[in-house]
Amino acid sequence: MTGLRIASLVPSITELLVALGLREQLVARTGFCIHPAQLVAEVPKVGGTKDVNIAKLRKLAPTHVIVNVDENRLETVEALREFVPHIVVTHPQAPQDNLALLDQMSEHFGSLPGVAARADEMAAGLRAALARCRAVAWPGERVLYLIWREPWMTVARDTYISRMLAEVGWQSWPEVEGGPQGAARYPVLRGDEPWLAAIDRILLSSEPYRFGGEHVRLANELSPRARVQLVDGELLSWYGPRAATGLDYLRSLASA
Numbered sequence: 001m002t003g004l005r006i007a008s009l010v011p012s013i014t015e016l017l018v019a020l021g022l023r024e025q026l027v028a029r030t031g032f033c034i035h036p037a038q039l040v041a042e043v044p045k046v047g048g049t050k051d052v053n054i055a056k057l058r059k060l061a062p063t064h065v066i067v068n069v070d071e072n073r074l075e076t077v078e079a080l081r082e083f084v085p086h087i088v089v090t091h092p093q094a095p096q097d098n099l100a101l102l103d104q105m106s107e108h109f110g111s112l113p114g115v116a117a118r119a120d121e122m123a124a125g126l127r128a129a130l131a132r133c134r135a136v137a138w139p140g141e142r143v144l145y146l147i148w149r150e151p152w153m154t155v156a157r158d159t160y161i162s163r164m165l166a167e168v169g170w171q172s173w174p175e176v177e178g179g180p181q182g183a184a185r186y187p188v189l190r191g192d193e194p195w196l197a198a199i200d201r202i203l204l205s206s207e208p209y210r211f212g213g214e215h216v217r218l219a220n221e222l223s224p225r226a227r228v229q230l231v232d233g234e235l236l237s238w239y240g241p242r243a244a245t246g247l248d249y250l251r252s253l254a255s256a
């Protein structure tokens with residue numbers, strides 16, 4: 001595919017593109033696209049996921065820009081349509097949706113040597129990881145997955161994170177769905193919700209807020225009977241090459 005120039009405005013997909021062998025075609029990324037660090041360091045940054053520098057991106061003349069329904073703004077996509085020939089819209093909402101994502105990448109870039117084969121290998125790994133999770137009769141737990149504090153924020157049940165947790169029998173709380181995009185996908189807690197008393201496990205994510213050991217006690221005050229754990233948020237929320245590893249990571253957490 002001659003003259004292919006890809007801009008990724010989605011951190012996990014930037015990592016995916018590199019894993020598929022498309023580093024040389026990657027001409028732009030966001031400041032949050034930090035993996036794999038050595039390989040993306042020289043790729044020009046064009047702002048953040050929510051505040052893309054459209055003028056800078058235009059000068060880089062991408063043939064393809066990859067965006068995500070949840071991470072990028074609609075007005076950004078509309079501005080890109082004025083000068084980008086191909087906008088690739090992604091929206092994985094569950095771990096198995098990575099299979100469709102890999103098909104999507106193969107559809108657009110699979111004519112390049114090795115890309116389709118790498119995508120197939122990744123898909124096989126994901127299917128195997130899903131099967132390992134689903135082979136276990138998990139006892140089920142009520143889980144509060146925290147992504148922020150001051151205020152405390154968690155995830156709705158129709159998010160990718162919540163559906164990852166469900167693969168090991170963990171049901172996220174509160175019992176709400178947030179819709180396809182927007183702030184409702186990440187509910188704010190008051191801290192006095194009655195259901196907090198029944199939470200079995202609190203997971204403190206490493207991103208976007210970097211929780212540490214000093215926050216364990218504060219989280220436990222929300223749900224005194226809950227077990228509180230620090231978890232790798234990238235493994236649980238980044239789709240693409242981390243999905244299979246994330247599922248195995250969840251199995252290890254749930255089995256401990």
